[in-house]
Amino acid sequence: xxxxxxxxxxxxxxxxxxxxxxxxxxxxxxxxxxxxxxxxxxxxxxxxxxxxxxxxxxxxxxxxxxxxxxxxxxxxxxxxxxxxxxxxxxxxx
Amino acid sequence: xxxxxxxxxxxxxxxxxxxxxxxxxxxxxxxxxxxxxxxxxxxxxxxxxxxxxxxxxxxxxxxxxxxxxxxxxxxxxxxxxxxxxxxxxxxxxxxxxxxxxxxxxxxxxxxxxxxxxxxxxxxxxxxxxxxxxxxxxxxxxxxxxxxxxxxxxxxxxxxxxxxxxxxxxxxxxxxxxxxxxxxxxxxxx
Numbered sequence: 001x002x003x004x005x006x007x008x009x010x011x012x013x014x015x016x017x018x019x020x021x022x023x024x025x026x027x028x029x030x031x032x033x034x035x036x037x038x039x040x041x042x043x044x045x046x047x048x049x050x051x052x053x054x055x056x057x058x059x060x061x062x063x064x065x066x067x068x069x070x071x072x073x074x075x076x077x078x079x080x081x082x083x084x085x086x087x088x089x090x091x092x093x
Numbered sequence: 094x095x096x097x098x099x100x101x102x103x104x105x106x107x108x109x110x111x112x113x114x115x116x117x118x119x120x121x122x123x124x125x126x127x128x129x130x131x132x133x134x135x136x137x138x139x140x141x142x143x144x145x146x147x148x149x150x151x152x153x154x155x156x157x158x159x160x161x162x163x164x165x166x167x168x169x170x171x172x173x174x175x176x177x178x179x180x181x182x183x184x185x186x187x188x189x190x191x192x193x194x195x196x197x198x199x200x201x202x203x204x205x206x207x208x209x210x211x212x213x214x215x216x217x218x219x220x221x222x223x224x225x226x227x228x229x230x231x232x233x234x235x236x237x238x239x240x241x242x243x244x245x246x247x248x249x250x251x252x253x254x255x256x257x258x259x260x261x262x263x264x265x266x267x268x269x270x271x272x273x274x275x276x277x278x279x280x281x282x
């Protein structure tokens with residue numbers, strides 16, 4: 001993050017203000033990521049935060065995919081009028 | 094940030110709505126079809142729980158409306174079609190105007206190079222390029238990301254990650270409980 005801050009001399013005040021904003025948002029993002037949060041140091045670089053974010057989002061996407069798979073298989077093994085279906089229906093209600 | 098609990102409830106409500114619409118329409122579905130329907134309902138429920146307050150949710154819904162598959166799920170969860178169509182174009186205009194107003198901070202290459210700080214500046218340039226690359230990847234992952242500027246992108250990413258978490262949580266609970274319930278009945282019957 002320090003690299004971004006020091007290259008600011010040629011820009012005007014407006015970009016400096018939103019630069020702080022970006023740093024603030026980056027730290028919020030960092031708190032969301034499971035890996036970086038577990039480490040004691042909270043000085044992860046911007047590129048590291050972005051990389052972890054991308055990996056995290058990809059993982060979440062994959063999980064949704066796997067869960068949809070699982071649910072579709074589960075639901076397909078259930079007959080419409082069986083007791084299992086009634087249970088699932090009651091879970092959903 | 095909104096309350097996770099209420100977001101979960103919103104999501105669950107809409108997702109179930111989509112699932113019911115799905116099973117009402119088609120009695121016999123292949124596993125692939127069913128999986129796609131489940132996933133679509135989940136994504137749409139997640140997006141519509143955000144009520145178009147974010148770009149990513151809006152993009153998701155607009156894309157779903159454009160695609161022709163499983164229209165009954167889409168119309169069931171989203172309701173009025175034309176409304177969203179109009180919103181989509183205005184949102185895109187908004188996003189591109191944001192982009193024009195702010196300079197692309199991450200892409201600028203204003204490394205002041207003097208003899209002493211050449212190495213430092215080079216390091217900074219490399220870091221900046223890396224950040225660029227990673228930002229591009231992130232833009233592809235978040236729906237509607239290509240139209241956003243950096244600050245907007247990060248805000249959207251925050252919201253998107255929270256919603257994805259909610260989605261995964263709820264789906265996982267349902268899957269686990271359903272598996273447990275089914276295995277329980279098969280052992281006792």
